Amino acid sequence: xxxxxxIKETKEKLEEINIRTQVMRDKISQNNEADFHKKAQSLIxxxxxxxxxxxxxLNKFRQSESDKESELTEFEKNIFTGIESFEDAFTKAGxxxxxxx
Numbered sequence: 188x189x190x191x192x193x194i195k196e197t198k199e200k201l202e203e204i205n206i207r208t209q210v211m212r213d214k215i216s217q218n219n220e221a222d223f224h225k226k227a228q229s230l231i232x233x234x235x236x237x238x239x240x241x242x243x244x245l246n247k248f249r250q251s252e253s254d255k256e257s258e259l260t261e262f263e264k265n266i267f268t269g270i271e272s273f274e275d276a277f278t279k280a281g282x283x284x285x286x287x288x
Contacts, residue, residue, distance in 0.1 A: 190248075190259060197245050197266050201238065204273055208234050211280055223283070230280040237273045241266065 208231065215227045248262045 193259060193263055193266075194245065194249060197241070197248075200266075200270055201241055201245065204234075204238050204241070207277060208238065211277075214284055226283055227280065230276060230283060233276045234273060234280065237269055237276060241269045241273070244269065 211227075211231060211234070215224060215231065218224065218227070244262070244265055251258065
């Protein structure tokens with residue numbers, strides 16, 4: 188995949204992550220249980236940590252002058268791993284909401 192395409196797809200995924208994280212925050216604010224808030228905030232913090240890491244990797248990749256196939260592959264692998272981590276954490280957060288309903 189070309190560098191520009193990787194950047195575009197990563198930006199789109201980050202936008203989706205931002206929306207999904209905001210939806211989760213909104214759901215947290217609708218619940219008044221202290222224990223739920225503590226658990227949910229811990230999960231939101233994890234999601235934010237992953238999002239920040241993805242943004243950092245994207246910015247680092249953007250600034251790179253290289254178009255070497257090996258660097259593109261490494262970036263793609265790192266981003267895919269980060270997105271998988273986000274999906275896992277998001278699923279755990281969703282389970283918390285399901286269990287709390």
